[in-house]
Amino acid sequence: MTFGEKLQLLRKQKGISQEQLASKLSVSRQAISKWELDNSLPDTENVIMLSELFDVSTDYLLKDHVENTKENLISASSIKENLAPVNSKKEKYTIFSGIGCVLFSCLSFFVVWILEKVYPAPIVFYNTSTHLWKVGLDNFIWVHGLEDFMFIIGVLFVIGIGLICHKQIIWTTHKFHQLKSNQTK
Known part of the structure; x- marks a missing residue:
């Protein structure tokens, strides 16, 4: 799965619209749309915020071959707690x-x-x-x-x-x- 496909899937699982996600990240709705269509990628800070929001690892979001399994999932919130x-x-x-x-x-x-x-x-x-x-x-x-x-x-x-x-x-x-x-x- 690509970054855009994962983002769209996670967003729909949470029941959040593109507009709501854009508001949470302080970006435009068009930026979310571009990310989901794989036309562009978010900056590092937004990737971290997305991983915290959806409680997934940044590796899962960015790498096509990483699956969201419990064995390799290190959530951003656990990293944040440790740091x-x-x-x-x-x-x-x-x-x-x-x-x-x-x-x-x-x-x-x-x-x-x-x-x-x-x-x-x-x-x-x-x-x-x-x-x-x-x-x-x-x-x-x-x-x-x-x-x-x-x-x-x-x-x-x-x-x-x-x-x-x-x-x-x-x-x-x-x-x-x-x-x-x-x-x-």
Whole structure:
């Protein structure tokens, strides 16, 4: 059996229309029709979602010679259950790393700010174009040559926010690309 024949059979066994399946996968009904007619194949993510939805292995869906038997059937849900602890542990470390970066950068900035208040730098720069003296935190950073350090803690802050929000960023970019590919079909 081809991929399209298997998909059509599984879809009909579940009593799902092409429109309903398309809605579950966030693709067009025409894409489902093309898959069932073997005019095209879904991307990897959609194959995985189909295997989870119909509780069959990806091998069964993609390989013509693999039968859906209990001996060789490794369902996507069982794979997902086995990988879930690893993914959540990795995700926790990523989020904790992000929180660490944000806290370190905020604490570093706070320390520089406190030092500026306790040990203010002498006013040594006068801007002739604005007729203003360089004072305060800006002067403290300039006098002590902390521009690079402030840049580094700014970059660490941005990296930390990125690590904390990485899953949302990945999801948003994936949905954007999925919408973009659906519009081109």
